[in-house]
Structures are given as C-alpha cells and as structure tokens.
Amino acid sequence: MGLTKTQHFTTQHNELANISKALGHPARIAIIDYLLKVDTCICGDIVNELPLAQPTVSQHLKELKNAGIIKGTIEGTAICYCINEKAIETLKQYFDTILWSLEKKKIQCC
Amino acid sequence: MGLTKTQHFTTQHNELANISKALGHPARIAIIDYLLKVDTCICGDIVNELPLAQPTVSQHLKELKNAGIIKGTIEGTAICYCINEKAIETLKQYFDTILWSLEKKKIQCC
DNA sequence: AATATTTATCGTAATATTGCAATATATAAA
C-alpha cells in the first residue's frame, strides 16, 4: 500500500501530521536554522550552506512552503524566504497543550 | 536514492528531524491524542480507536517508541503505553526558541 | 495442558520520499 488513510482521521490530526512531516528531515531543520541565523530574508545562498545539490534544496524548500512553514516571495532574480510565524505558533501551542494535560493528570506510571 | 544523508547534518538537526518525523502521520498524532484522553495508562484498546488493523497500529506504536515519544512497559498480557514528557519538552523548547528568535529580529519582510 | 487474549513480527504489495543530472524558466547585466 504505502498510502496514508488520510480521510479516516480528523482534519486537525492531519494538519498537525503534515506540519510535523515537513519538519521530519534534517535538511529542512537546517534550512529553518539558517533562516533564523541570517539577518536578511534574501536566502539565495541556502544551497551553499547545505550538503545537497541545488535541485534537492529547491525540493525541500517547496515542501516547507507547501506545509506553510516558510513563505517565499520573488525579489528580482533571487527569492526571499522566511519563516511563517503562525505555523510555529500552532506547533508550540500543540506541545504546550500536551504538557499541560500531562501536568494535570500527574500519572507517572511508565 | 531515497536515502537521507544523515551523516552530513548535525546531531541536533537529526534528532529534531527524527522526533518530528515520528509525529508526521495522522495515526500517530491520534495515538498521542488518545493517550492524553484516557485516565489510565493501560492502552490495549488503541487498536479499537483507530481505523487501522492491529499490526499497523503496533508498527506505529513502535515508531513512536523508537523516537522516544512514548514509553511502554509490559503489564501482564497488556502493554502500558504513555507519553514521554521529555520528548515533548524538547520540541516545545525548540519552537519556543524559534519564536523568540523571530521576535528579536522583528523583520517581517515576506 | 488446552484455550483465549493481547501484542509483536514477518512477508509482501502499493505508494512515497530522497537525491541528483539534465534542462527549463526568468530576471539582471553586459
């Protein structure tokens, strides 16, 4: 098979899974790291920072963009990529909620 | 190829990617949701909660366990699964740091 | 011991992901 049964799960579960999946590759984590490090948003040199060929980097950027984690706008011949704060906020809140739930339960059985 | 160039990235990047990857499937998000919902840690009925066959659920549980997101101990004939707070804490801190970095930069260019 | 119950593992088919060379596209500079 290899085909996720997306339609059998809730929209919220699918959305969270999609964002997480987009972060599920070291290259994409490295891209985010780099975007945070540089001062400017013009990020044409991401390719030089990563140990991957240009088409591969382009593909990873596309996936991050599709998942809503980064935003990109054309700036002449370069592309301006930056992090979409909203997506990070969503994830942070999700994990905050989990931690809050765990505190409330106070069951430490395992 | 299909083979991630793990060795070309930092340990931290790989670790974050691994945890994120483990969350990158709606079934695994649903499992976490259920673990938070139930009061007891004995979770033998996860299979009945999910729209997937027992071997598939078992496989997803294994992945969550390998990534350190859940912990499981044998309780007689059943297995006691629960969330590993530490893993969630790691993720939360990661996103907290990102948000904090974004605030500091205050560049809203895209 | 025999049976039931619960979870794990194996094997396998279908699909997805990763990575890159080659090429296309699109703008900037000469």
Add this chain to the structure above:
DNA sequence: TTTATATATTGCAATATTACGATAAATATT
C-alpha cells in the same frame, strides 16, 4: 540581444513508508 545568475521542474533510480494478512510469542484463564 546575448550572457550570466538564480531558482524551478522533469525524469529517474534507490530506498523508505504504509498497510495488512498470516503467524508467532507470551501471558491469563479454564
């Protein structure tokens, strides 16, 4: 207009993931 530069797309090979039937393993119950 030609050339250089930057990014995207296509096509493809290698590997990974998803899902499940069949079966194994391990304990509880009778």
